[in-house]
Amino acid sequence: MLQRTDIFIVPTVNPDGANYSFYDYNFQRKNMTNHCPAAQADPAARNSWGVDVNRNYAVGSLFDGYVGASANCLSGTYAGPGEHSEPESRNVIWLARTYRNIKFAMNVHSYGGYFMWPPGAYQAAGRVTLPRPTKAQEAYFLRSARTIEEAIAAERGTVTWPQQTGPVTDVLYSAAGNSADELWYDFGIFGWDFEVGNDIWNPATRTWEGVGFQPPFEEGHKEALEYASGLIAMIGLAADYRAP
Numbered sequence: 001m002l003q004r005t006d007i008f009i010v011p012t013v014n015p016d017g018a019n020y021s022f023y024d025y026n027f028q029r030k031n032m033t034n035h036c037p038a039a040q041a042d043p044a045a046r047n048s049w050g051v052d053v054n055r056n057y058a059v060g061s062l063f064d065g066y067v068g069a070s071a072n073c074l075s076g077t078y079a080g081p082g083e084h085s086e087p088e089s090r091n092v093i094w095l096a097r098t099y100r101n102i103k104f105a106m107n108v109h110s111y112g113g114y115f116m117w118p119p120g121a122y123q124a125a126g127r128v129t130l131p132r133p134t135k136a137q138e139a140y141f142l143r144s145a146r147t148i149e150e151a152i153a154a155e156r157g158t159v160t161w162p163q164q165t166g167p168v169t170d171v172l173y174s175a176a177g178n179s180a181d182e183l184w185y186d187f188g189i190f191g192w193d194f195e196v197g198n199d200i201w202n203p204a205t206r207t208w209e210g211v212g213f214q215p216p217f218e219e220g221h222k223e224a225l226e227y228a229s230g231l232i233a234m235i236g237l238a239a240d241y242r243a244p
Contacts, residue, residue, distance in 0.1 A: 001235050001239055007235060014088055017031045027047075029076050030052050030053070030076070033050055033051055033080075034073075035049075040073060052069070054179055055069035055070075055079040055080070055175065055178065056085060057084070057092075057179050058084055059181045060120065060121035061121075061176050061177035062176045063082065063083055066176035067174040092179055096187045102187070103188075103190060104189065104192075105183050107180055107192070109193060109196070111197030112195040113195060113199055114160070115164065115195075116166065116171060117168070118180055120167070120168035120169060120181045121176045121177070122169050129167075129169050132167075142166075144237050151230050152198070152227060154229065155222070156222060158198035158200060161199075164195075168180075168193065180192065194227060197210070197215070198226075
């Protein structure tokens with residue numbers, strides 16, 4: 001695979017937010033840039049400061065009238081003061097713009113066991129989404145998803161439910177200004193989103209149980225292994241790619 005593909009790894013798009021979550025507030029979702037005015041800049045609110053980097057992109061954004069981001073600087077989905085206001089989102093787009101051979105991208109989040117692709121946002125009036133992929137492109141998205149999901153399931157038998165596989169707007173919600181949309185619509189990159197943490201079957205209760213945002217290390221390690229298998233399957237798809 002390494003001989004047939006170029007692989008770009010961004011260990012984390014949000015390093016300062018990740019560092020803060022490790023040591024200060026372990027549910028930090030956003031970066032650490034405080035755009036709040038003085039009236040909302042009390043240090044007691046510091047856990048609510050920052051921009052949701054995956055609402056800061058320029059396609060289907062809050063600023064274009066799409067749903068799923070907030071203009072409130074203390075919101076968990078704060079889009080920032082403008083598109084690409086944050087260096088984190090600009091870095092991702094720089095990568096796509098500089099290396100035009102990139103054809104696949106996977107944005108890894110937690111949690112819920114979702115596998116998704118564009119369109120990822122719709123407008124409030126009439127729930128009009130960003131343009132749908134063609135039938136051939138949609139078939140390729142779905143066919144590829146099945147290949148990747150099979151690799152995930154092979155690790156320990158977890159399931160990515162069919163109702164949680166598909167365009168973001170169909171299976172989850174509208175996420176205005178997300179990275180996969182900009183990569184797909186502006187660069188033609190097949191942009192997928194993992195939500196790691198598939199449900200686990202409990203034979204004692206005979207039910208599927210959620211794993212949560214912050215599972216114990218043993219569970220988190222298992223999730224890392226199964227989704228690493230999914231990423232390797234995606235690299236295989238890239239190596240064999242033929243335009244649909």
